[in-house]
Amino acid sequence: MTVYNLARRRILKCVSGLSRFGTKSLPGLEVHNLSLFKRKNATLTPTQKGPWSVLFFGSDEFALDSLRALHNQYRLQKLLCRLEVVTAYKGKENCLTKYAKENGITVHQWPVNVNNLDFHIGVVVSFGHLIPSHIINSFPLGIINVHASLLPRWRGSAPIIYALMNGDTETGISLMKIKPKRFDVGEVIAQEKTTVGPEETQPELYTKLARMGSKLLIKTVEKLPDVLCCGIPQSEESVTYGTVIYNKESDSLLVKCKENTWISIKKIRIPGKPQMPALDFRNGFMGGQKLKSCNFY
Structure with a gap:
């Protein structure tokens, strides 16, 4: 739950009221949400502008530029007061x-146990x-993501390769808010273009x-928490898909490419998993025998 400015102060009043009336549930507010709210805001005030404690999630060279930029800010002890890393x-x-x-x-190994961690914001x-x-x-401030495309174009993995393959x-x-269950679908809070x-x-x-992303990340962190209120939902009209079909006869994946062409793939590797x-x-990512084909970002 992320709350800011006037809305945040109203909820603080509600919490104050609940403390007077005990732990009875009120319409629209359950008791377990109250305990979560108290825990998450133990070190965050309604008007806080930093310094921030950041938990960084990354895995490769592209992420390294952003980690370096955050670490430089951490050493200054003005924008960041704490920095730790999650990787796999x-x-x-x-x-x-x-x-x-x-x-x-x-460094924390993925999957991470957040029960004993206390950070203001996550960066992916x-x-x-x-x-x-x-x-x-x-x-308290959620998680933000640095993505190497002009979302919603090229959601998902390998956006740089797809941009070059398609002659962009x-x-x-794009910097966006992280949402659960799907990749790269959150509101965009900052974006910068290049030719x-x-x-x-x-x-x-x-x-x-990678360098652009690290610089835009620092500019965005400098505007916390206000910048999080200015997110723009992504347009579904500009989303790009690839269609994947499993062919039983050839035991291969048929992937639809540009101009209605197809390629056949015998083996595939997902980031963080073996080939x-x-x-x-098909069984693990396409719903097994339930689906003959599947669309991916």
């Missing part, structure tokens, strides 16, 4: 873990895992957008 890896450590250890930043950059409601709701001449960075050069390569665009054959993907 098996075996070999990723770049975020190495950076965190080199700089004395606490190139994480690759859906974050459940109970974790999102544990942050413009792309950018894609005709000869620009994936590594070049990747580096440029899997087409049948396992």
